[in-house]
Amino acid sequence: MDISPLQQVRYAYQPKLPAILRKDIASIAPAFGEATGAPTDADAIKALFPHTYGMSRITFTEGDNKAVKVQRNVGVILSGGQAPGGHNVISGLFDALKAANPENTLYGFKGGPSGILEDSYQIISSEFLQSFRNTGGFDIIGSGRTKLETQQQFEVCAQVCKKHAISALVIIGGDDSNTNAAVLAEYFLQKQHGIQVMGCPKTIDGDLKNEFIEISFGFDTATKTYSELIGNIARDANSAKKYWHFIKLMGRSASHIALECALQTQPNVCLISEEVEANKQSLVSIVEYIAQTVRDRAEDGNNFGVVLIPEGLVEFIPEIKALIDEINHLLSKEESAFNALSDSEQRIDFVSSRLSNNSREVFTILPDEIQKQLLMDRDPHGNVQVSRIETDKLLSTMVDARLKQLKAEHTYKGKFSSMTHFFGYEGRCAFPTNFDADYCYSLGYNAFCLIAAGVSGYLSSITNLCAPANEWNAGGIPITMMMNMEVRHGEKKPVIKKALVELQGKPFKYFAEHRAQWARKTCFTYPGAVQYFGPAEVCDRTTVTLTLEQSN
Incomplete structure (x- = not known):
């Protein structure tokens, strides 16, 4: 079987070991x-x-x-x-x-x-x-x-x-x-x-x-793989100057991947699920934050940008978390009756009619496709499969709607075109x-x-x-x-116990200190492809997260 030259060379690589x-x-x-x-x-x-x-x-x-x-x-x-x-x-x-x-x-x-x-x-x-x-x-x-x-x-x-x-x-x-x-x-x-x-x-x-x-x-390989792709997209956005890219990144319960990729690429927006939960941010407030960033950049003539979204974000938004918990509980009790319905509209009506008033209100404002995704097959623990929820499309759609409102109010004059991406499987089996x-x-x-x-x-x-x-x-x-x-x-x-992003940790604090500048200005960095040959500071370096964690 034919193999690539890089693959042949990697077979011969002798990994380094601790001295002991x-x-x-x-x-x-x-x-x-x-x-x-x-x-x-x-x-x-x-x-x-x-x-x-x-x-x-x-x-x-x-x-x-x-x-x-x-x-x-x-x-x-x-x-x-x-x-x-x-x-x-x-x-x-x-x-x-x-x-x-x-x-x-x-x-x-x-x-x-x-x-x-x-x-x-x-x-x-x-x-x-x-x-x-x-x-x-x-x-x-x-x-x-x-x-x-x-x-x-x-x-x-x-x-x-x-x-x-x-x-x-x-x-x-x-x-x-x-x-x-x-x-x-x-x-x-x-x-x-x-x-x-x-x-x-x-x-x-x-x-x-x-x-x-x-x-x-x-984690090291996956985040460097994603960061290369994000850097490529950011450079394209800075070249074409006409698209906002909403990029969802794998990471089921924690935002470590999103944070590390943000530290490597300096996007305009990166949401951190743990911060959203700590601040009890609503879905509407998140949409408003992104829309404001889009509006600020438009004032400078920059109708483009990059938004990073952790995969598990929806579970950390208080009203969405409450909705998901209610849906999980409801479907665990009425699984047979729900599964007997084959039509997605019937399933949506079945669930909506049994939700509390607050959760029904949240469920109703979600786009149809997101409603359907919330009702897909459960994971092995009987919970909503968050990875299937297209949070990138949810946010881009809602930001678009908000900007149209602002345009009607004559408070936004920019142009907004969005593209969505999900980076997950691209990094799981990388060299x-x-x-x-x-x-x-x-x-x-x-x-x-x-x-x-x-x-x-x-x-x-x-x-x-x-x-x-x-x-x-x-x-x-x-x-x-x-x-x-x-x-x-x-x-x-x-x-x-899952280790979540520590909001008092050095990596998040560094991100928090710089994100306002990254939001308004075009500060993208471009990590490029993973390097296997060359100086150790290029080829053997670990993640920015670990480097910051162990810095004095």
């Missing part, structure tokens, strides 16, 4: 630090995870670790949505496994967690792995969204592992997937199955993070940046070191990521220290 992980693997030893605990709901989490709660944080140092050489079979699962660098996590895991003992075997379970339930696997060999190193995608073994939630599923996992003499599982996933990893690790310890479970922090959304998980893998290639490889290599340390229920942790890779720190944290209790399907369940 470059040593003879038998001389990498764990050092156990302070005990950990959940930041909220500690008693509830401790009660649910008696075997894995309160474990110590681990760092790796130089020392004698003969246990590394023991022959092991390890299983690996890719879980959830794709993120650039997943192949390198598996590459790092494989290389560490073979460095420890050439007789070790890596089982890749196909299609996500369902692969282990169905005993569907691929033996990962050096030859098989070669064509996936440093590439994007999860196609090496595929991924899936099957949840490991029941004791019956846990026992199937145990028996499949025992069938293949697998003594450890590595689950590569986001907050839900690593929650499942924590529950599975607890079950295996409770039942004394002798099977370890490790997690690796993956999500382009950037909302799986804390002090010791500084960034989730894939990983050098940063993500290095970081992911380190996460995988480090995950095996955690296995060799004899622990279970840990997340692979690589820190000090703004420094060169040889200065990165390697270790692990208990997954339970990131958990809290949340209501899912009407019941309180333990889950990893």
Whole structure:
């Protein structure tokens, strides 16, 4: 099969590792630090995870670790949505496994967690792995969204592992997937199955993070990919000088992607969902804010611009959030009657007639297409699928209507033409940046070191990521220290708490200090394509968000 020259060159790229992980693997030893605990709901989490709660944080140092050489079979699962660098996590895991003992075997379970339930696997060999190193995608073994939630599923996992003499599982996933990893690790310890479970922090959304998980893998590549596209569009807008581009960016519950892309490209408007919620901004006020920016720029003769919109924005607008909650509750109670209606107008009437007066008023002002999107199939948690709501079109349509009102009132004389975009899938399987290639490889290599340390229920942790890779720190944290209790399907369940944009954090504060200037003036910056060759400050740099977070 023909491959591109870049792809051929990337196969040969040797990812960089922290200095401690470059040593003879038998001389990498764990050092156990302070005990950990959940930041909220500690008693509830401790009660649910008696075997894995309160474990110590681990760092790796130089020392004698003969246990590394023991022959092991390890299983690996890719879980959830794709993120650039997943192949390198598996590459790092494989290389560490073979460095420890050439007789070790890596089982890749196909299609996500369902692969282990169905005993569907691929033996990962050096030859098989070669064509996936440093590439994007999860196609090496595929991924899936099957949840490991029941004791019956846990026992199937145990028996499949025992069938293949697998003594450890590595689950590569986001907050839900690593929650499942924590529950599975607890079950295996409770039942004394002798099977370890490790997690690796993956999500382009950037909302799986804390002090010791500084960034989730894939976020760097995805945001640089989107920022290149945004920069290209901004340059086109500045050239044609006639379009306002409304760009929705992936990010289900947090605005990290939108904020990072704003820091990289300096758009005229970037909405941050967490700020909208904190300020209790209404949909009308958001439309007014954008319309005012359009009007201000028109006064300067600039009838063009760029607006960035986080995917989950509608859930943070108070009256829309209340409407969505009411719709979720209504349809969970009257699911059969609603599903019996095939006509979209009948469905809209069915819901509208059963809403409270306030929610009905909000529902009515929404364009027909948005009403239909709010009533589409639910997600696995029984909620509105926010990613399907075309917030970019909603806002561009409402801004257009508002500007027509202003024109009729003779307070706006500009021209307004809009175009809408959604950037999501373009970034999930992109060729990983050098940063993500290095970081992911380190996460995988480090995950095996955690296995060799004899622990279970840990997340692979690589820190000090703004420094060169040889200065990165390697270790692990208990997954339970990131958990809290949340209501899912009407019941309180333990889950990893999503990290939202901190309005008091340095990245948001920097954005807030500069956005007024970006709004009126044309201050676009153009990041250009991801670079793999050249000076480290161009090729190996991390995100602006992480750089600001770790600045003095």
